[in-house]
Amino acid sequence: MEILKTLLWVVQIISAITIVVLVLLQQGKGADAGATFGSGGSSSLFGASGSANFLSRSTAICAVVFFLTTLALVITSSQGRVGDLGVMANVNATNTVKVVASQPVLAASAPVKQTGNQIPE
Numbered sequence: 001m002e003i004l005k006t007l008l009w010v011v012q013i014i015s016a017i018t019i020v021v022l023v024l025l026q027q028g029k030g031a032d033a034g035a036t037f038g039s040g041g042s043s044s045l046f047g048a049s050g051s052a053n054f055l056s057r058s059t060a061i062c063a064v065v066f067f068l069t070t071l072a073l074v075i076t077s078s079q080g081r082v083g084d085l086g087v088m089a090n091v092n093a094t095n096t097v098k099v100v101a102s103q104p105v106l107a108a109s110a111p112v113k114q115t116g117n118q119i120p121e
Contacts, residue, residue: 012069
């Protein structure tokens, strides 16, 4: 089981690094306008729009691999436990902090007199 977890970790790290590299390689939406007016950006290895399709599809495939390995790691790490409380699982009711007011709170100003339905000014 540990070999499977190690393999999943390796695949997940490689896919995460690949996603970062592929996203950084892609052009922004505003880069196409410069290529229209004679910039050299349109002449790439994959053609005018071929790199956008190739890079976006590769990014999508790497994202699917990343999410699948994440799901597999969660399933293998849970070991059949369902409904675990996470970090709050070991907290007992006796360990909670009790707040006790030692002195009454004093008013900062004199109380406002109200007569009838009048709003104090």
